Amino acid sequence: MLEDIHFERHFRTPYSEGYYIMQGSNLQNNNRLGTVDIHFTTTAVHGTLILERDLEESELTKLIEQIDEDLVLSADMPRDDFLVSVYVGRDVGFYSDEYFAEENSDSAEFEDNDLG
DSSP states (O other), rough: OOSEEEEEEEEEETTEEEEEEEEOOSGOEEEEEEEEEEEEOOOOOEEEEEEEEEHHHHHHHHHOOOOOOIIGGGTTOSEEEEEEEEEEEOOOOOOOHHHHHHHHHHHHHHHHHHHH
């Protein structure tokens, strides 16, 4: 079931990385399966895996193994353990300072118009 999985990095710091987990190799079948954030400490690597759909236990363990092989071990950081927290949810939006600035601007315009 989990074929054609690949990872697209969306951020990197000196001690952490975040990836989109994509499934499919062409544009029509290129679906996001979820995201994974990886944080490197001096003794362990911590992962937060957020899936956008439920997986069977066997698929989940294979995905975690692939994350370990493709992303954690390739980072060449020493580690005693790879600890992964797994969540299933859905993307409800993306928020940034720009979003809140626009929303506050819209609210101020509404209040100005309401006073007149």
